[in-house]
Amino acid sequence: MNITSSHIEEHNKKAVEDHNDAFDALTHQLHKQNIDIDSLIGQAGAFQVAIPSWALGAGGTRFGRFAMGGEPRSLEEKIKDVGLLHALNHSSGAISLHIPWDIPKDSGAVKELADKYNLVFDAVNSNTFQDQKGQKHSYKFGSLSHTKQEVREQAIEHNIEVIRYGKELGSKALTVWLADGSSFPGQQNFSKALQNTRESLGSIYKALPQDWQMLIEYKPYEPNFYSMVIPDWGTSFLLANKLGERAKTLVDLGHHLPNTNIEQIVAILLMEGKLGGFHFNDSKYGDDDLTTGSLKPYQLFLIFNELIGGTSNPEQLRNHIAWMIDASHNVKDPLEDLLQSVEAILQAYVKALLIDRDKLQAVREDNDPAGAQEILQSAFQTDVRPLLTEARIRHQAAANPVQLYRELNVRKQLINERGTESMATGL
Amino acid sequence: MNITSSHIEEHNKKAVEDHNDAFDALTHQLHKQNIDIDSLIGQAGAFQVAIPSWALGAGGTRFGRFAMGGEPRSLEEKIKDVGLLHALNHSSGAISLHIPWDIPKDSGAVKELADKYNLVFDAVNSNTFQDQKGQKHSYKFGSLSHTKQEVREQAIEHNIEVIRYGKELGSKALTVWLADGSSFPGQQNFSKALQNTRESLGSIYKALPQDWQMLIEYKPYEPNFYSMVIPDWGTSFLLANKLGERAKTLVDLGHHLPNTNIEQIVAILLMEGKLGGFHFNDSKYGDDDLTTGSLKPYQLFLIFNELIGGTSNPEQLRNHIAWMIDASHNVKDPLEDLLQSVEAILQAYVKALLIDRDKLQAVREDNDPAGAQEILQSAFQTDVRPLLTEARIRHQAAANPVQLYRELNVRKQLINERGTESMATGL
Amino acid sequence: MNITSSHIEEHNKKAVEDHNDAFDALTHQLHKQNIDIDSLIGQAGAFQVAIPSWALGAGGTRFGRFAMGGEPRSLEEKIKDVGLLHALNHSSGAISLHIPWDIPKDSGAVKELADKYNLVFDAVNSNTFQDQKGQKHSYKFGSLSHTKQEVREQAIEHNIEVIRYGKELGSKALTVWLADGSSFPGQQNFSKALQNTRESLGSIYKALPQDWQMLIEYKPYEPNFYSMVIPDWGTSFLLANKLGERAKTLVDLGHHLPNTNIEQIVAILLMEGKLGGFHFNDSKYGDDDLTTGSLKPYQLFLIFNELIGGTSNPEQLRNHIAWMIDASHNVKDPLEDLLQSVEAILQAYVKALLIDRDKLQAVREDNDPAGAQEILQSAFQTDVRPLLTEARIRHQAAANPVQLYRELNVRKQLINERGTESMATGL
């Protein structure tokens, strides 16, 4: 199933009148605030969020998984699904691969296919949290931090292999998420485990191409339930500092203890030049991996407020940080879910761009929290949907991606093509 | 300091042109969705949120308190402050008194003054969490739940006295918040303490006028740090059921453990006919008592979604539940803070009214969570500020209350009148 | 693999000298406190904790599962494993079955086998959180709360079928844990879902034999991540009250929001006659399902303090509440894990029995929290291990169950019998 330009055109033709009304009204309103809407549209249109190859099928929990039908059965079908998203919203022009689930057998062909859909390859992800068939040593008790050298070496080798695949496809970053940790007090020597991790990462870092970054993810718990070797930003930051300039911290929104002020972490990491990437999702309890913005849209806006306030210009922001979604789709169609996530990210981004930064700076100097709230709320309350629609229309994408997806019965067609029993590799 | 109609008119005159533009655009947009904006404006204008008499001065923490200046020195000045808010926003037409901080010495005069500002008296609040000078028995170890009968009786008597004051002023509800609990394991016999509480509340309930309600607040911790006698909605609900029809649960947004789904509690209580009132505020960590909507505006919207979905009509919603703010103003001017809170409440209310309930019902029947999200987001993303401004203008209140408050230098004038050292009773 | 009496005797012979020393010292010490150690030993020996049939293999998370080897391949082998535990510790004399994972094909033979190991059948558990092969309607969007009547009916029928199996085996309780809920705001009509649940439970309740109990479990999140239909004790209690006397609340220690005071919930439920059963485990973050007592042994002790304080006598406590373990074994050998859990439960139980209840009552009346702490600590600090060892020895169980399990290389033998690839049904 492909989304063709005539699908888009037909859909947009029907939408254009209502859209123009709304867009004119917004233009008028922003104009009065001396905001250049065309510049905003340009920035919105240029923002690209990578789609993870492991999140195109139904997700599950330890209690079970409910199949969805039409799930991609191969890397090629995953690329097609991301292409489909990108055709609809023009903002999903990258794919983030997970090895070994998505090993490209023929890199040339894979790149060509991606090219066809205007997709590039974002950060590649290693996996040492599961054992693969035929694997010599088990990761049951860790990988890069393992007590045994041979296990650590196997995990290092795997990461270097992932870099190799990434190089073939044009990726520029390796994301390392470690499930390593312990589930019981006493089980692990915390400092030795961290020391081992640091040395293992050092070996991988040595194999990192000069124009690559290593993104070190942190997570407080799950799948280990007493400790994780890299539980928080502080530990990731400590490691990134010891490793070198190209090692940075990756922030997954769901990887925090209750009530963490994530936007402050973002600001500190930016200030220290160590913010390398994002995994977007939303959550209420733990690493729930829900649709970005579905629960805490204001938090997302505050994060973008820090991102914009902490970088010198929009291009730097867009290009020097890896933007990825990392979610799990237990009850929604993954493609609809991803469309909604990207939309929420762009809304937060554009609303944060609306913040009057000079005024904000002034009230901060003045210690005027009520004034600061007025400024933030003024941006957040603005309905920026017409602006995002306009950006899509200008890029020949769909005025309303979810609606068109449904009108075209995409899922039904995918089921026809791939069957109801297909099951994508992933989580 | 009074806000006069000429203050308002002058302010509105300047605002009207921009407002009309924005309002017309919103009207146009809602019209296309077949939404009757005048009905919404009517509902918004009719919604009144009570202001607590204890939150008109600077708040503090156990670490200290920073004075603000111009704080009300008497019940009369508190009423004036609420009158000032109501003049600005037309949505703060009620005051909730706290006894013994605000004992009306001359009820007639107090009512007359409130009348002058178009204020009514909402729920009255008892205080058994502090000892008053000359008090016979201390509440250090509890009040209605105390191990000693004489202490319980003193606390019961105090609550009945509060009802008496409330009757004189026209209140129709008693709010009971108990700080009772324990700070250490073993300190308290949980079941005896609850049994004592139930009996004490029973005695107060007997003294409750037939047209009154008793609102039972719950809180998981603070000022006791191991257990509270009424820690959660379940315990409040249990007590309310045992007491009788006029006993209901009061939900304070800040009185929940991390990650609680408050909107679901609201739905269950509504379904059982036991939702009696609200204390609005916002929080990130505990009972932070911050400006309503300043941190989790989407949660507030979801709560109003339940309120509207769970009641048969707007009038029932407005009149049968006690709407109050309960916040503490440590770093903001309390009056600005309260204006911002009321605005956020009204935004959430009106956005929730925009939800297409028939469509929502349909996608729920269909188990379509992505569809449900589209519907909620469509309402939430709508910029309803022009609608609220219009409601204010139609009621001769200020187009932009915070802005006018600042233009008129209200705080400065209050300081001139009351001095920098005045300190309101309260928290 | 069976544990024979000669295994036990040989092990105990080696242990007896050291044990007698320690036991004499403890006896001496307790004697000085006027505590009858023989009565305690009797109570400890009589306390039985049911082992769940679903927790005898390696557990897993959504990220994966690491096989362990020697896992039971059938209900019969599960019974043998529990028999093995019971032979070692004499405190695991019951098994709690999960349908459809453990459907007894020949109830008579199954009972006979259990008899052989001195095991009885505790509460039976239904499963509507997974779809079974060939199942007509999916539980993806709920079961007893589902929007569609036909799905609810299928789930009701399943629960009634579970009761039938339970009756054949001599169970006296049905435990209902519902995964029903929603993962996104707006997805579910909270009150309708609860109303449906209540009606469905009502139909099951009608099918409940007169001498049975229905145990209603609650859980705040997972596998649904926005709301659960029965999120907290308050909702379970509400349902149990509406259903009738034989409906009660089941407390799973891991099913609470952060910082919940579980012991207070236990006290309230006991007071109201609605505490029906326990699922023991321990956790640091969420429903981590770790070994009971491995993280918060003092909390476990405080829970037993409430249990003992809230029931009239030890027999009532032991017999009228269903005691089960519910844990998941991701990194430990499940049998070792279960032995450690039972030991921790018994330690907490016996320590709580040591509390001087008259003194505790006196300091509580006196509002003396430091005094209460002295009393609790005096019991908790006591090393009761010799007492538990003595109870085991008197019942021909192992002085040190974990040690004997290891000495006998039980796991290795199970692997020899069942292979490394065997995988128990369960979580």
Added chain:
Amino acid sequence: MNITSSHIEEHNKKAVEDHNDAFDALTHQLHKQNIDIDSLIGQAGAFQVAIPSWALGAGGTRFGRFAMGGEPRSLEEKIKDVGLLHALNHSSGAISLHIPWDIPKDSGAVKELADKYNLVFDAVNSNTFQDQKGQKHSYKFGSLSHTKQEVREQAIEHNIEVIRYGKELGSKALTVWLADGSSFPGQQNFSKALQNTRESLGSIYKALPQDWQMLIEYKPYEPNFYSMVIPDWGTSFLLANKLGERAKTLVDLGHHLPNTNIEQIVAILLMEGKLGGFHFNDSKYGDDDLTTGSLKPYQLFLIFNELIGGTSNPEQLRNHIAWMIDASHNVKDPLEDLLQSVEAILQAYVKALLIDRDKLQAVREDNDPAGAQEILQSAFQTDVRPLLTEARIRHQAAANPVQLYRELNVRKQLINERGTESMATGL
């Protein structure tokens, strides 16, 4: 009121028989494990925990404070109270001063008084979270992080003044706890605030004597409720690294988000040579400042497990880390509370010393979490009270400090001396 040696002797005489029994039994038991009890007693006796001068009166919350009577009215009386504790338990031989609450007017006399009670002066604490009378600039919106240079300079000057007082008394460390932060989104520029803090700390660091340490405390919230400038160990660590070798992190047990693994933080900081000090207390919800060990004694034990495992020898541990209590006494007599806290700390310390470190290392290498749990539990379950009693008796302190305190009616005598209305400066 003084505790005399005859008080002690008389008390111990009565206790000695029972104690000897228990101590002999423990000696016997440890002997069989090849543990040298005399070495343990030596270590227990050498461990000293500083008492904070601000925690000798009744604490309070923002809701109020209940007086206790007999509170120290001056620095001299505070020293006497700590002397009294030290006389009772021989483990409270240090006092940690808070400036400006406890400015020594005559340092010589103050030192002499302390000497008399065998007390030394531990870390001194600055206070920029409250405004003092006559203070030029307010700390309402921060101190070392403030937007205005003049406020920062005032706060720097205050810290340097605190160092001066500390030098006079023989302190060797300055503890900096900053209440700085923001209560609302947008209020503060996170990176500027942190940058300001770093520069301010740099100025103070320059004034630090060569043999001093600067201890940087972190806290996630309260009294600011949106962000704190130093919210977590990562930020404190970042600052300490930038400042220099003598800047270290101070861990207050109550200053963490829910579910934080504190023992892991301790291990990481130790490994990096940046663990400078401890503030002991316990908590269930937030910074509850309850008696150490009253809620989570096992966590305390796990922390000491890391401390002992992460340092080369006991002396290093005792001498290179600042051990202080930081608690608030809302419902208990502060002196009893502090005695209980010190006892719990020593219990955790000695139990952690009992851990068989070689075995632990072996099971860790072996990835045997059940084995690790057996080892930790074996230490934790041991009743070490006789050992601590023995240590006290050997140092002419009370066999049972709390009991003797009560027998001597110390509080009553302090009330007689100081009155019921005396109120100690502090929190």
